[in-house]
Amino acid sequence: MNGARSVDVIADEPISGADAVEQLRAAGVLDEVLAKIDTGQLQLTGQGGFLPEMVKAVLERGLSAELTEHLGYEKGDPIGRELPNARNGYTPKTVASEVGDVRLAIPRDREGSFTPTLVPKGSRRIGGLDDMIVSLYAGGMTIRDIEHHLASTIGTELSHETISKITDAVLEEVIWWQKRPLEELYPILYMDALTIKVRDGHHVKNRSAHIAVGVDLDGIRHVLGIWVQAHEGAKFWAGVCAELANRGVKDILIACVDGLTGFAEAIEATWPHVTVQTCVVHLIRNSMRFVAYGDRKKVAAALKFIYTAPTVEAAADALDEFANSTVGQKYPTAVIAWRNAWERFIPFLAFPPEVRRIVYTTNAIESLNYQLRKIIKNRGHFPNDQAAVKLLWLAICNIEDKRARERQKYLDDPLREGDRSRHNRLVEGARTNGWKQALGALTLIYPERLNPYL
Template sequence: MLTPDDDKTGSESAADVMASLRSSGALDEVMAKIDAGQLQITGEGGFLQEMVKAVLERGLNTELTSHLGYDKGDPAGRLLPNARNGTSAKTVASEVGDIELAIPRDRDGTFTPTLIPKGVRRIGGLDEMIISLYANGMTIRDIEHHLITTIGTEISRETISKITDSVLDEVMIWQKRPLDEIYPILFLDAIQVKIRDGHQVRNKAAHIAVGVDLDGVKHVLGIWVQATEGAKFWAGVCAELANRGVKDVLIACTDGLTGFDDAISATWKNTTIQTCTVHLIRASMRFVAYGERKKIAAELRRIYTAPTAEAAEDALTAFKESELGRRHPHTVATWDNAWERFIPFLAFPPELRKIIYTTNAIESLNYQLRKIIKNRGHFPNDQAAVKLLWLAICNIEDKRARERAKLAADRTRPRDGKMVNRLVEGASVNGWKQALATLVLNYPDRLDPYIN
């Protein structure tokens, strides 16, 4: 079915046609019956359903006229070898409900309609509606019930599953698409998903990588469900990114993933690995009583806001030797174990520090994804999990793209910095020009070939 924006050149838009009908009074009788309750707009037998039926059947008859070479009722048709031969019934599902169509036939059986091709049972963007519902977190059972109760269309769960599976090819293309040669900053974070493994349901980590390109724009590079632990899994992820064109990563920000350091070093030997300070603080607070958390947080702040690595080490030593530190050896051990991965960002000025000290650049995205996957008890396999996460990311970014367009169009409205900061795909890192200048000073040999 045509949308209001289809083929605007050389023809009126739907809005123009509707305005013309209103001004001519052609809709007055219809509106009067709707107001009187004599005619319903949607649902079975509704005005929209009958309108779509009339448009489709008229189009089908026009196609048959073109195929046969004569108009319906034209006596000349009697002299031609092929002619009309009644109709056959066909029910198609649409956005306005099930529509019963009378498909015209010819005697020779050579007519093949293009408006409603043979075998097609869904029209008018219904597949896109189902995929959108799925991407927003509805289960297949939920979608089945939603379609029946809202538009009166009954579609089997098997069909709904096949419709959502139709995007798998797009997922594979997206997951294997070429990438830039260099990403100054790479963020890695994970969310937990439940996936069936044989007769058991296991918790697996779905890792999402977001790369910041030379223009400071963030891109989701891929989704990987961790099938094996440690270095073997991360070696595969890094190898995949390298095979897709990534030749260098300056700084990789993670939350202390096991085996990731070795895999990064083996793929891009000069990459600086920075552990997420926010994750480190959370881990060190795990066994701290609520009443002492504010005191410990104040002590830890002196460490991660220190001007240099040496000053940070002095602050950690002071915390170790304090009564508070002696009562919480787990907190001290957490910082000791992560120290080499924590201190790299302290070598940079504040404009770069605030970008790389945490993986919060993708925390908002993960928050949205968790809301979507919580409706599912578990996924049947890794592929199903990746499919939903990809659809959800596309859906989230489509909404955020509209937000960006709205902000750009409304020049009189003050820009909401917080809303802009939360955008991921296609959004720019705040203060990127100053951060890039710092990176160029620290990594001139690696950035100059791409900057100049």
């Protein structure tokens, strides 16, 4: 590169990365580097690549500054000859980074008392590589996939055991998350389970990962916990509810669940005043299970009159009409499904449209389950329950981080400067659509339970 070229930078004035790149481009330096990369003369990453060498230069400059501060004199200063401690050459060290392996010359002092903080002793990874590995793992890649990915993209080879230890480092955080204190009131609680495969001895068996999602007073959905059990059952859900209560949940207004036998009683044992609502979508699926494909549209159209009815009486009339219809008599199991779930379905009909839209389905949790299934499908199976909870937690964090970034973009939009929902913190979950109207309706229905928290 031409030594005559220079980049005008005002000393001590901080600039952004974008400004620095623009200055390099204006000086013609960046174009020269990019041209050599384009022609293959210069590698970007991997051994001898431009980025690893840049990282090397920055780190070695920082290490040299650390040693200067430790010794109390600049390199080359004659006073160093009079001091008891002095520079004593370098120790080679290779560290893994996000841009590939970086071969460093770590400066030493004669007494061996220098302890660098930029590249601590014993460290073999720098620059957010651990975060990258955890992110890849949370996105659904197996440890073997990550091992291959790092070797093929940035030229860094890490062992299966090392990558496993990096992902295991989050277990303490998972344990804290599972036990963290919760809010006293969640107006809406969704509870559901998804099936995962876990190794049990020499066999791989299906297990249920139970997930609870609470909607807080701001309409934000939060995953309250993950529990892995051999089967989804009311007795186990009762234990989950008791645990949530022990973590601070004093009241739930509406619990939206599937039609599992005993589920409602398990929830009511913890929160006696809760309204347990059977998910209407689950109910529709159950009633359509034995309906021939050619008749599904007719059955679905008839069922719509039941769950959109304005009152319980109108819904009962619609069910009787469906039972006496041609398709109702052809598929009596569809009628039986609604009659068996009737007492747990009709609370839905007492709510105004604003609330019905929210408790109509457990889709709030099923959409999460859908994203989780995409992530765990590459796994085949988990070695144990703990590994399953770890991945599900990381995946949920990944999903919620994306939502938080989207939420922050919305909040930072200058066109929404006067938006009353604006605040400075990131929101971890997704906002429930139409929540303000629903909360207003719930306040009229449950004034004595909601007003103390508003």
